[in-house]
Amino acid sequence: xxxxxxxLAPTLNPSNVSVIIPFFGQPGPTLTLIxxxxxxxxxxxxxxxxxxxxxxxxxxxxxxxxxxxxRNGGFGAAVNSGAKAARGDFLLILNSDLELDSxxxxxxxxxxGPFGRAITAPRVLDATDSTTYxxxxxxxxxxxxxxxxxxxxxxxxxxxIRRLLGHNNRAVSATEPLxxxxxxxxxxxxxxLDFQVIGGIDERYYMNSEEVDLQRRLAERGLKRIYIxxxxxxxxxxxxxxxxxRRRWLVTSQLRYAEKWGGLTQLRLALTLATAINFAWNxxxxxxxxxxxxxxxxxxxxSLAWGPV
Numbered sequence: 001x002x003x004x005x006x007x008l009a010p011t012l013n014p015s016n017v018s019v020i021i022p023f024f025g026q027p028g029p030t031l032t033l034i035x036x037x038x039x040x041x042x043x044x045x046x047x048x049x050x051x052x053x054x055x056x057x058x059x060x061x062x063x064x065x066x067x068x069x070x071r072n073g074g075f076g077a078a079v080n081s082g083a084k085a086a087r088g089d090f091l092l093i094l095n096s097d098l099e100l101d102s103x104x105x106x107x108x109x110x111x112x113g114p115f116g117r118a119i120t121a122p123r124v125l126d127a128t129d130s131t132t133y134x135x136x137x138x139x140x141x142x143x144x145x146x147x148x149x150x151x152x153x154x155x156x157x158x159x160x161i162r163r164l165l166g167h168n169n170r171a172v173s174a175t176e177p178l179x180x181x182x183x184x185x186x187x188x189x190x191x192x193l194d195f196q197v198i199g200g201i202d203e204r205y206y207m208n209s210e211e212v213d214l215q216r217r218l219a220e221r222g223l224k225r226i227y228i229x230x231x232x233x234x235x236x237x238x239x240x241x242x243x244x245x246r247r248r249w250l251v252t253s254q255l256r257y258a259e260k261w262g263g264l265t266q267l268r269l270a271l272t273l274a275t276a277i278n279f280a281w282n283x284x285x286x287x288x289x290x291x292x293x294x295x296x297x298x299x300x301x302x303s304l305a306w307g308p309v
Contacts, residue, residue, distance in 0.1 A: 018088030022078035050078040076201035099234040121183035122231040134184035135171035148274040185211030209253035271305035
């Protein structure tokens with residue numbers, strides 16, 4: 001049901017989709033991605049590459065508009081910059097390290113069209129063609145605490161632990177579109193007008209959790225989040241950044257999300273308890289001869305849990 005205050009859903013087709021690709025790093029994979037997303041179409045496609053102050057500048061390309069940011073602002077800032085220049089009714093946001101089939105956009109538009117004003121995303125495969133857990137539940141303190149607990153790491157791939165991490169197990173084997181809480185932002189499409197009305201992505205997140213926050217705000221406007229398993233992309237993931245930096249970005253974004261949506265104190269206390277459990281576990285590992293420093297690990301984890309938001 002669409003009320004008078006809500007925009008009508010435009011008809012979805014490749015000609016009214018603007019593709020936004022945040023870029024930082026080496027141009028090769030992104031140039032290949034542009035070729036893949038554009039191939040097989042018999043009409044022009046608006047592709048916008050946002051160079052987020054990359055140390056290797058993205059080359060001027062006849063197949064894409066290049067926006068060059070003077071300062072690195074992270075994923076959200078790059079997407080917002082691209083969205084300001086976009087003209088399509090829908091925004092398709094793609095990580096720069098994806099691999100697509102030549103008919104990807106045609107298939108995605110066909111499957112997403114019936115859902116109108118919605119956030120839609122394909123199945124995401126890893127480098128081994130295994131389905132990743134890209135459909136998830138809204139973040140909860142329990143999810144982050146289970147992720148924090150070192151003793152549970154060995155069971156991380158079991159269905160029970162995946163569910164306790166907030167992963168949607170149904171999506172992995174789904175064959176039909178599935179209504180979910182939120183979709184990992186490696187590749188997702190949404191209406192540009194709704195994106196603009198809520199002010200785009202909250203740039204305070206820098207890296208991680210920005211797509212969750214975005215989708216939660218859009219959910220409040222009535223937009224569904226639809227997982228489309230019949231369309232897929234391959235995502236290498238990980239990148240070349242320092243793992244220590246990635247973990248700090250991740251935890252900081254989780255704390256920021258909890259501060260915004262509620263539960264910050266509970267999350268910090270839960271992570272502190274999980275750190276104590278990890279400390280006891282690491283002491284036992286050290287006694288068995290494992291090369292680990294329990295006090296150093298505990299200090300580092302507490303610095304993350306109680307760091308600035």
